[in-house]
Amino acid sequence: MNTKIFLILIAIFIISFSSCERVKQVVTPDVLSTDTVSTIKIGVIQPSGYYTGFAQGAALAQTQINHGGGLLGTQIELIVMDNQGDRPVPDADESVRIAKTLIEQEDVVAILGPIFSNNSMQVGPVVQEFGRPIISGSAGEFVTAAGDFIFLVVPPTPVQGAVMAQFAVNPSELDATTAATIRQADSAYTEGLTRSFEKSFQELGGEIVASEVYGVGDKTFDVQLARIKSASPDVLYIAGVIPEIHLVMAQAREFGILTTFLGMGSWDEPEKLFSTLDDDVPLEDSYFTTNFSSALPNAAQFIQAYTELFMMPPDGMAAAGYDAMSLLAVAIENVQTLNPSAIRDALSNITNHQGATFISHYDANRHPVKSVVINTIRNGQVEFYKVVEP
Secondary structure (H helix, E strand, C coil): CCHHHHHHHHHCCCCCCCCCCCCCCCCCHHHCCCCCCCEEEEEEECCCCCCCHHHHHHHHHHHHHHHCCCECCEEEEEEEECCCCCCCCCCHHHHHHHHHHHHHCCCCCEEECCCCHHHHHHHHHHHHHHCCCEEECCCCCCHHHHCCCEEECCCCHHHHHHHHHHHHHCCCCCCCCEEEEEEECCCHHHHHHHHHHHHHHHHCCCEEEEEEEECCCCCCCHHHHHHHHHHCCCEEEEECCCCHHHHHHHHHHHCCCCCEEEECHHHCCHHHHCCCCCCCHHHCCCEEEECCCCCCCCHHHHHHHHHHHHCCCCCHHHHHHHHHHHHHHHHHHHHCCCCHHHHHHHHHCCCCEECCCEEEEECCCCCEEECEEEEEEECCEEEEEEEECC
């Protein structure tokens, strides 16, 4: 490891912060050099109403790197744009518009985000056409299918779904033999997770006794829960986002469904997780897969720095944003250029990256090979349960 790479990795863990200059000129990234710019511009596509820790995690990495001297001796500027606005969920068309704006008008070197898989799948062809690296906060397995400029930073849906299925059937864990699923419709993320969970559960000898669907914004789930109750599953896999997942759990308990609830990374937003229901008892003793835990090795420094800056502890999306920015920084330092194609190649070749989480390497689909965390909800708070290594 050369001295510059070492220094940038050290900078990522320095707990101090500084502001960066605003950009003073616009240039084309393909010919960008640190002699012609005042800042290195990185775009961030971030919904205003969901998982805001992603942009904050990226901002923490940015300020730490800037404090350590920047990239190639130049300060980083994050350009954060909202792809949600007053919509109930982030919008794919708006995400595409933002991606084009970031590339054509802001001349960003790379993009971090979006978070929702449906949005990322629409943005993928855009960044591929323009030739800009993007590190998405999404988990959808097909997000990277549009081309080799697209990378994930969190465990993909096939991995998370399989890990939860293995946990469910493990005799020393839940020892489940039957499972039901309920998922949000029209979501590549929830569809991918549910498909992976059901496939793995069945391959491990379990039986899927019910598979239900609901729509975004639904408030009642009587029909779906009636079928699930009659099937008497050992576990119920709930693939959705806040607030619908809370309503499903609360109404399931009202229906007399006493099964163990299982979930995934979209649950990992503690501030909302415990502020949606009047009574959080329905959440108790459930489990979900995620990207991050305070129990992970080397997590303490990231947690301390993030908490000092934002006055709250980080969640899984905050860790993802931090890792996305730090991965991009290491790639740029490795190739000593801002050429997007060179950065893309450097990202593909990164190994043993320690940020907020540890990434062993990228596979052929540009999915990160990394551990999956299983958390549980106990006594009204999220608790670490175990780490499943890749």
